[in-house]
Amino acid sequence: MKLSHIAEALSLAWEGEDREITRITPAQDPAPDALTFAQEKRWLTPLPADAVVAIPDKLKPHLAGRSALITPVPALDLARAGELLGMVPFQSPADISPAGAIDPSAQLGANVRVGPGAVIGARVVIGDNSVIHAGAVIHADTVIGADCIIHSNAVIGADGFGYEFVDGRHLRIPHFGTVEIADDVEIGAGTTIDRGRFGPTRIGAGTRIDNLVQIGHNVQVGRHCLIISQAGVAGSCVLEDYAILAGQAGMAPHTRLGQGARVAAGSGIANDVPAGQTVSGWWAIPHRENLAQVTALRKLPDFMKRALKLMNRFEGE
Structure with a gap:
């Protein structure tokens, strides 16, 4: 397709030469017949003069003669262009x-799709247009809303990790709760969401959970949260709306992320994080404070050398 035809189909503006586009590529692999994208100015620098790039309007002054599709969301419209070009997602x-195993008491809404090897337990309810991929397991009494996506090998509603130490033994506490997943939620491959001990574990509408995430019993996740790969959320934690938990971050039991709070990758949360705050480090502290400490730590060897020189001079006197 011509660049102009793609722009017209997507209701977007374009600039430069009206090039023939046959495919889309990442920015690291540009080609004259390919459409790539750039989110920031520094992404444009290595691109050749014949590159065709999807960019936000703010980058137009930096095109340097390159052809461009002008879009507020370059990555999304790059994917939409790929669909126009016949690329298969x-x-x-x-x-x-x-080849799935669906309990007769489960209730599946209109246009629900279920992959081979998926298991859907007793009294499960799944809303319209939801997709359960191959090998996913949905345990009994789980409720999943409309337009949800559960990827392969996710496990929803397994027993939570609950024990009491009595007479030298860890005794299991039965979990009578459930899992409730609101509309338009996506849960990645290999992720586990435990059922509540008594009440439900809840995932709010529009939330996106990456692969290999652990959500403990009775966790309450708000709307439009992001929880990224290998993060772990211990029992009874709360993530308010729009909170972000980055990769390999962990939350101790009963801690809370306020609305819009952000936790950097690899951080540990031992205390509540206020709304809108960004934290990092182990244990997590306000991000700017953590950066200041890391910077000071890097300067420590040089500081010690200078301190020893001063000490030696004074001892010599």
């Missing part, structure tokens, strides 16, 4: 596979 199951 990751495929969902087409219908309900006969």
